[in-house]
Amino acid sequence: MIIIPAIDLKGGQCVRLKQGRKEDVTVYSGDPVATARKWESAGAKVLHVVDLDGAFTGKPANIESILKIRRSVKLSIEVGGGIRDIVTVDKLLSAGIDRVIIGTSMIEDPAFVLEACSKFPGRIFIGIDAKDGMVAVRGWESVSDMDARELAKRVETVGVGGIIYTDIARDGMMTGPNIPAMQEMVNTVKIPVIASGGIATLEDVKNLLQIKGLWGAITGKAIYSGSLDLKEAIQLAAADSAR
Numbered sequence: 001m002i003i004i005p006a007i008d009l010k011g012g013q014c015v016r017l018k019q020g021r022k023e024d025v026t027v028y029s030g031d032p033v034a035t036a037r038k039w040e041s042a043g044a045k046v047l048h049v050v051d052l053d054g055a056f057t058g059k060p061a062n063i064e065s066i067l068k069i070r071r072s073v074k075l076s077i078e079v080g081g082g083i084r085d086i087v088t089v090d091k092l093l094s095a096g097i098d099r100v101i102i103g104t105s106m107i108e109d110p111a112f113v114l115e116a117c118s119k120f121p122g123r124i125f126i127g128i129d130a131k132d133g134m135v136a137v138r139g140w141e142s143v144s145d146m147d148a149r150e151l152a153k154r155v156e157t158v159g160v161g162g163i164i165y166t167d168i169a170r171d172g173m174m175t176g177p178n179i180p181a182m183q184e185m186v187n188t189v190k191i192p193v194i195a196s197g198g199i200a201t202l203e204d205v206k207n208l209l210q211i212k213g214l215w216g217a218i219t220g221k222a223i224y225s226g227s228l229d230l231k232e233a234i235q236l237a238a239a240d241s242a243r
Contacts, residue, residue, distance in 0.1 A: 001209055001241065002046060003233045004194065005039040006220035007032055007069070009062040009081075010052040016221045017052070028224045036069045039223075042231040046076045048164075048196075048218045054082020055103070063091070070096045080127050080164075084109065089116050093123060101164055103127040106155060107135065107146060117159040125194075126155045129166040133181070136168055149188045162192035162215065176204050179211065186213045194218060205233045209240045 008015050014029040029035045036047055049069065053061035060066075060082045070077055079092055080101030089100050099122075105112050106126050116124045129136045130148040152163055165185045167178040177198040186193045192215035195208055199219045205228070208217050217237075222228035 001211075001214050001237050002216045003044070003205065003230065003237050004046045004048045004078075004216050004218045005042075005044050005223055005230055006048040006050065006196075006218050007035055007039075008050045008052050008220065009065055012062060012065050014224075015052065016224060032065050033068050033072045036073045036075075039230060040073045040075050043234040044075055044230065046078065046216065047073065049077060049079045050101075051079070051081030055080075056082075058082050058084055058104075060088060066092070066097070067095050078125060080125075084112065086112060086115055086119070089120065089124075093120055099123040099125055099161060101125045101127045103129065106151065110158075113155070113160070114158055121159060122161045124160050125162045125164055126151075126160045127164045127166065128152060128155075128185075129168055130181070131168045149184065152185060152189050156189045156191050160191065162194065163189065164194045164196055164218070166196040167198060176200060177208055177217075179207055182208070182214065183211050186211055192216070200227050202228060202233060202236065204228075205236055209237065 009032060013027050014032050014035050015025050015027050017025055049066055051060045051062045066079055076098045078099045078101055079097050083089060083100050083102055084105045092100050102113055102124060128148050128151055133148055135146040135148050135151050167181055177195055182195045194216040195214060196218040200222050208214060219228060223230045
């Protein structure tokens, strides 16, 4: 399992939300590039970037900030938030982003997802954000009637590279990840699953390491608030993988 630091962008700033509520925002930095370099220096190999403005409006609004990050670090970068057409996918991947994350469109425009997976094999990940096991869409403002595991099975058949599974109830709350839900998701599909939401301490990382087959874990608020040392978490996960 790899540890993946997150940068959430809103108005060009690094922020964190509680349970995805756009009105409950904390600004951590006005310099996304410096933040990316900080996480790279701590040993991160992958960076998770979310355009929050894009997630809420359906159109990416922080692409320039994202591309500045891309030009400033060597680590692998995955980007999500409002990516709902092939032109945006092409723009990001052509600019050096390693993979893009599609969320809402998997339910609302599956033909677009099929096209993206066909054109860019292995570079399309699906973000499945769930509340009480049901998929949330449009920046988490709406909960659908689609079961998260059923959606996971569906996306696996269309050739996506992996799944980022977020438990909304835990995201930004520092209450620990939903281990049973993450285990169920890993058991549901054969493609890589990245866990997101709830990591607060090194103990939470240890708990996630018990999930056999979990590919990665995203951490945000914990590394910004200081309750989790990113370098220490990376080293712990690396040592576990080496066993």
